Amino acid sequence: MRSRRALLVVPALVSLALATAACSGSPSDGPTAAASAPPTVSGTIQFWHFFTDREADVIQGVVDDFEAANPGVKVVVKSGQDDQKMRQAISAGQPIDVGLSYSTDQVGPLCSSGDFTDLASFIERDKVDLTQIPDTVLGYTEYKGKRCTMPALADVYGLYYNKKLLADAGYTAPPKTLAELTDMAVKLTTFKADGSIKTLGFMPLLGYYENAEAHWAPSADAQWLNEDGTSAISGSPGWTTLLEWQKDLIAKLGGYDKLAKFQAGLGEEFSAQNDFQTGRVAMNLDGEYRTAFIDDQAEDLDYGTAPFPSAQGFESTYGGGYITGNIVGIGKGSTNPEAAWAFVKYLTTNTDAQVKLSNGLKNVPTMHDAIASPDLEVSPQFQTFLDIFENEHSATTPPSGIGAEYQTIFGTHTAKWQSGKETDLPAMLKTVDQEIDAAVQLQAGS
Numbered sequence: 001m002r003s004r005r006a007l008l009v010v011p012a013l014v015s016l017a018l019a020t021a022a023c024s025g026s027p028s029d030g031p032t033a034a035a036s037a038p039p040t041v042s043g044t045i046q047f048w049h050f051f052t053d054r055e056a057d058v059i060q061g062v063v064d065d066f067e068a069a070n071p072g073v074k075v076v077v078k079s080g081q082d083d084q085k086m087r088q089a090i091s092a093g094q095p096i097d098v099g100l101s102y103s104t105d106q107v108g109p110l111c112s113s114g115d116f117t118d119l120a121s122f123i124e125r126d127k128v129d130l131t132q133i134p135d136t137v138l139g140y141t142e143y144k145g146k147r148c149t150m151p152a153l154a155d156v157y158g159l160y161y162n163k164k165l166l167a168d169a170g171y172t173a174p175p176k177t178l179a180e181l182t183d184m185a186v187k188l189t190t191f192k193a194d195g196s197i198k199t200l201g202f203m204p205l206l207g208y209y210e211n212a213e214a215h216w217a218p219s220a221d222a223q224w225l226n227e228d229g230t231s232a233i234s235g236s237p238g239w240t241t242l243l244e245w246q247k248d249l250i251a252k253l254g255g256y257d258k259l260a261k262f263q264a265g266l267g268e269e270f271s272a273q274n275d276f277q278t279g280r281v282a283m284n285l286d287g288e289y290r291t292a293f294i295d296d297q298a299e300d301l302d303y304g305t306a307p308f309p310s311a312q313g314f315e316s317t318y319g320g321g322y323i324t325g326n327i328v329g330i331g332k333g334s335t336n337p338e339a340a341w342a343f344v345k346y347l348t349t350n351t352d353a354q355v356k357l358s359n360g361l362k363n364v365p366t367m368h369d370a371i372a373s374p375d376l377e378v379s380p381q382f383q384t385f386l387d388i389f390e391n392e393h394s395a396t397t398p399p400s401g402i403g404a405e406y407q408t409i410f411g412t413h414t415a416k417w418q419s420g421k422e423t424d425l426p427a428m429l430k431t432v433d434q435e436i437d438a439a440v441q442l443q444a445g446s
Contacts, residue, residue: 030117031330031337033125041339042072045097048081048089056080058360062353066346073339090115096331097340100152100347104140104324105397105404107149112401116148116329122341123147128349132367134389136323136396143399150348153363154325155287156385156394157215159309163302165199165282174283174306176318178219178245181283181309186252188282197254197262200275202283204249205259206414209269210286213410215322216242218395220311224406225398229444231436233410234429241311243417243425256419272297288385292362305384307391320393325366364389401443406436 051059056079063075081089083106086099091113099116110116123130130138133151141149161174169188175181181202188201206212217224222238225231233239250256267273267280270293276284277298285308294301310318328347330340346353354370357363359377364385370376371386378386388394400406410432416422 030114030332031334031340032117033121033341034338035125037126038338040072041070041336041342043336043339044074044076045334045336045339045343046076046078046095047098047100047343048078048086048096049100050080050082050102051100052080055361058357061360062347062356065353065356066343069346070339070342073342075343087115090331090333093333094331095333095335097334097336098328098343099331100326100328101149102326103404104327104399105407107141107327107399108143108401109403110327110329111143111146111148111399114332117332117334117337119147119150119330119341119344122345126345128345132349132369134366134368134394136394137325137366140324140396140399141327143401149327149329150344151366152326152328152347153354153357153361154323154366154389155289156364156389157210157285157287157308157322158384158388159283159306160276160286160290161283161304161306162276162279163304165279174304175309176306177315178309178311182245182249182252185249185283189253191254195254195258197258199279200253200259200262200281202249203259203263203275203281204246204253205256205263205418206246206411208263208266209275209284212407213242213414214324214397214407215285216308217397218317218320218322218393219308220314221317221395225400229400229440231406231433231440233436234426234433238311238314239429240425241313243414245311246418250418260419274298276303277301288364288382289362291379291381294381303381305381307384307388317393319388320391320395321388323389323394323396325363400440402436402439405439409435409439 047063049059060077063077067073067075083101083103086096086101090096090099137151137154141147141151159174165188171184175184185201188199189197190199192198203211217238220238220241222242223232223236250259253259266275267278274293275281276286277294294303307319307321328344330337330344334340349367351367351369351373354365354367355373355375358365358370365371365376371390397407413422413428413432417425417428422428
C-alpha cells in the first residue's frame with residue numbers, strides 16, 4: 001500500500017502537528033451527537049482520502065454502497081489527499097466532514113488539536129460494539145482517553161520467504177528466531193566474482209523497504225513510551241537486543257558498505273522490480289498488501305509467509321507482529337455531523353463494507369466478524385496476517401502528542417548505529433531518550 005507505512009512521516013507534517021498544537025489553545029469539542037439518532041440521514045458530506053488509481057476505485061465502490069443504503073446522502077469524494085494537505089485544510093476552516101488518514105501516528109495531534117472531533121457521544125448513543133475491535137487497534141485510535149478516530153483497515157507485518165531459494169539451501173521452513181534468521185540469511189547469500197552481493201538472504205539495514213524500528217519492535221517486546229509520554233527506549237532491553245542482533249548480522253553478511261551498495265541497486269518497492277518479487281532477496285519483512293502486488297506482478301513466484309522471527313528470550317511471543325492501519329474521523333468543521341458519523345460508522349463497523357474493502361485493497365479488516373466472514377477472500381499467504389492480527393503478542397506504536405517524531409528521532413541515531421558512526425549503544429539510547437523528552441516537553445508547553 002503506497003503511503004500507508006507508519007514511519008513515512010515527512011518533517012513538514014511533524015512541524016504541522018506541533019504548530020497546530022501550539023496555536024490551537026484549548027481545542028474545540030467539535031460536533032457532538034444529537035440526543036437520539038435520526039431515523040434517516042440526508043444532505044451532502046465531503047470525504048477526503050489518500051487513495052489513488054485502482055485503490056481509489058475500491059473506495060468509491062464502498063461509497064456507492066453507502067449512498068445506495070442512504071439515498072438522501074451525497075458523498076463528495078476528494079481522493080489523493082495526503083495527511084498534510086488534509087490537516088492544513090481542516091485547520092484553515094474547510095468543512096471536511098470525513099477524513100481518512102494513512103498514519104496512526106497522527107492520532108495524537110488530530111485528537112489533541114481538535115482537528116478530528118471526539119466520537120464518544122456518537123459511539124455511546126449508538127451503542128457501537130467496540131469489542132469487535134482488538135485492544136491493540138483500539139489503542140492506536142485514541143489519545144489520552146479521547147477517541148477521535150475509528151479504524152478502517154489494518155496493515156500487518158510479517159516475513160515473506162522464497163520457497164525455492166530456501167529449498168535449494170536445504171531449508172523446509174522459515175526461521176522462527178532471529179538466530180535462525182541470521183544463520184539462514186548467511187547461507188542464502190551469494191556473491192559475484194568481484195565480491196559484491198548477488199542474492200541476499202535477508203537485508204538487515206533499516207530503511208530498506210519496510211525495515212523499520214517499529215516493525216521489528218514486537219520481536220523483542222521493545223517499548224517506545226512511558227505512560228507519561230516520555231521515552232522508554234533506553235530502559236527497554238528489547239532495543240538493545242534488536243540492535244545488537246542487527247550489528248552482528250551486518251558483519252556476517254560482509255559489512256555495512258557491501259550491504260549499502262546492494263541496497264543502492266534495489267528495485268522500486270511498489271513495482272514489479274521489487275527485490276523480493278525478482279528473487280534478489282530470499283526473505284523480506286513486508287505487509288499483507290504485498291500479496292496483492294505478487295498476484296499482479298509476479299504470479300509465478302512460489303513464496304510463503306510467516307510471523308517475523310522472535311529474539312532470544314522472547315520465543316514465547318512468536319506469532320505476533322507489528323500492526324498499524326488507516327484511521328477515519330469527523331473534521332471539526334463538519335456541517336453535517338450526523339451524516340458524517342453514519343458514513344464513518346459504515347466504513348468501520350459494517351461487516352460487508354469491511355469485507356469489500358479488504359477484498360479490494362488486500363488489507364486486514366479491523367473487525368472480528370469481518371475476519372471470520374465466509375465472503376473474505378483469503379489465500380494461505382494472506383491467512384498468516386489475519387493470524388498475526390489476532391495474536392495477543394502483536395503490538396503497535398503508541399499515539400503521542402508529537403506524532404511520529406519520537407520514531408524519527410530514533411531513526412536518525414539508528415542510521416548512524418548501523419553504519420558504524422555510533423558505537424556506544426547505551427549512550428546512544430540515552431541520548432535518544434533526552435531528545436524525545438525535549439520534544440514532548442516542548443509540545444506540552446505549547
